[in-house]
Amino acid sequence: MNLKSGQIQQFAVYSQFKNLKEFNNHMEMWLVEHKQEFTKGELVGLKRLVRFSAKIPGVCNAKIGTMLKAIHEEYHDHGISRSTFKRMIQKSIKLGILTVIETERKNGSQSSNLYLFNRFAQNEPPKQQELNHPNKTSNLSETKIQEINKRKEETFDLDYSFTNDRVPKPFVQLVKYFFDEAKTIEEFWRMTQIAAYRGNREKEKDRVLEVAIKSFKQLISKLKSSQKIQKPISYFYGILEKKFDELYYAEIYEMWVSQPNG
Structure with missing residues (x-):
């Protein structure tokens, strides 16, 4: 699924949270559950992505380079690499914390990704495994x-x-x-x-x-x-x-x- 790039406000419809407080609460629950699965560098990247997702709670359209520059400045020239940031993204997707949608410019070229944080699933029962195809279950x-x-x-x-x-x-x-x-x-x-x-x-x-x-x-x-x-x-x-x-x-x-x- 590719979206046209643009101002962050146009992606507000993708937010899963009522406000910033609710977003922060869900992120705290995600970290309690999965913090140990990230390296220190990956956690730095994840927390920066969270901060870039504050304007529209849980939604970020910033470029990776922009976020890495912010980390580099905050930690006084001791930032993290692009590969570390990308590993964090892949782990977050696998754990269900994050959904990533590619965006494209008007000319069709790829633009920065849209990062969507998911709600922490509380009190949800395990996913039921689907039964076989109806033609088989009928027997x-x-x-x-x-x-x-x-x-x-x-x-x-x-x-x-x-x-x-x-x-x-x-x-x-x-x-x-x-x-x-x-x-x-x-x-x-x-x-x-x-x-x-x-x-x-x-x-x-x-x-x-x-x-x-x-x-x-x-x-x-x-x-x-x-x-x-x-x-x-x-x-x-x-x-x-x-x-x-x-x-x-x-x-x-x-x-x-x-x-x-x-």
């Missing part, structure tokens, strides 16, 4: 079809024992008594990672786990009270943010009182 017995459908349903309702190994076992052991599905437990932990990342705590594994457990217990306390919570995972995230903020202010206070003249 399946009704019983066989029911068995296939049953297996699919079971796949989407895996219990806590199928939870990804990245989720700490103490957290799984706590959450499973209230939310038994693996994908729900993983979603609670994903929210923990996002909150920890935003609070610059992602490397403090023990502290993050401690905050997650305390926050979940507070959520359960609310759920057992008369208060109704429409979205427990969102409420849990709010608790996490508050607790990480409290940690930050407690550390600031401790530094202040420890000063000689404090």
Whole structure:
């Protein structure tokens, strides 16, 4: 698919985000999930591309050379190569973070690409594999079809024992008594990672786990009270943010009182 090049405003229709804040939130979730798959240089390139996608949230039509020049100036003559930037683009496409559309000038020659950031897919079930061609499936017995459908349903309702190994076992052991599905437990932990990342705590594994457990217990306390919570995972995230903020202010206070003249 080739588009005619032009002013960035003409591509606003391709944005998947309501505003810049929503775009930034989705990028934070992408980075929590896939940051470790990029090299330092590639991350520099990705973050620069994100900044160039702020005018129209999630949409960028800048030339690679323009972005590399900006990186070069910001890092005082220690930028990244064009090949590093292109590797970042290919990884982002493969991971589903980015969609790239070629644009062309009026004379038909190729112009700069259109970079479109995708939304981070939350709470979406795994993609169902397509059945065979209708001509072949028509020969399946009704019983066989029911068995296939049953297996699919079971796949989407895996219990806590199928939870990804990245989720700490103490957290799984706590959450499973209230939310038994693996994908729900993983979603609670994903929210923990996002909150920890935003609070610059992602490397403090023990502290993050401690905050997650305390926050979940507070959520359960609310759920057992008369208060109704429409979205427990969102409420849990709010608790996490508050607790990480409290940690930050407690550390600031401790530094202040420890000063000689404090």
